[in-house]
Amino acid sequence: MRYNGTLAKWNDDRGFGFIAPIQGNQEIFVHISAFPRDGKRPRVGEPLSFEIETAGEGKKRAVGVLRPIPAGVLRHPLSGRRARPGPDRRLLRGAAILAVIGALAVFGYRGHSDLVKGYLFASNADFDRTGHLVHDENAASGYRCDGRTHCSQMTSCAEARFFLQNCPGVKMDGDRDGVPCEDQWCSGSFFR
Helix, strand or coil: CEEEEEEEEEECCCCEEEEEECCCCCCEEEEHHHCCCCCCCCCCCCEEEEEEEECHHHCEEEEEEECCCCCCCEECCCCCCEECCCCCHHHHHHHHHHHHHHHHHHHHHHHHHHHHHHHHCCCHHHECCCCCECCHHHHHCCCCCCCCCEHHHCCCHHHHHHHHHHCCCCECCCCCCCCCCCCCCCCCCCCC
16 A cells, blocks of 8 residues: 655665655654665655555565656656656647748848849949950950950950950951951961
């Protein structure tokens, strides 16, 4: 039969104490070995549930001591460990998924807006004289369409080829054979 009471006295150094039962006035001896092995030290005043065993010489002692489960605290059905009720895991999982989707949307929007800003707010040097945006591959060559149209304004055959291929309105290929500035920069069989 189980009884209820509170821990009235406890000697932590020696590992024993006495329980005051709710019914009756005689305190019951209790040893540390009667408590559950849950890592919690006994505390004076804590409520306990226990069974009574008669030891030698007719003395009574508490065995099978349990700590009552406080209201709102559940035990795991398999492990028996205490588990405090918390939010539903499905709710937490859904919130985590929404947070990831939100973060991806923010990063995607930032990348898109940076691209649009880069196009809308590019300096005039990023556009050729017709208003077209100069591509990075052209800028990597070091040349830009800047309004020069004649061979006398060029400094090399490579520059003349760039202007002929990328800039509108140039006057560098008189015979329309695809080789610019043949008389000044791109003459000879080496440049053809």
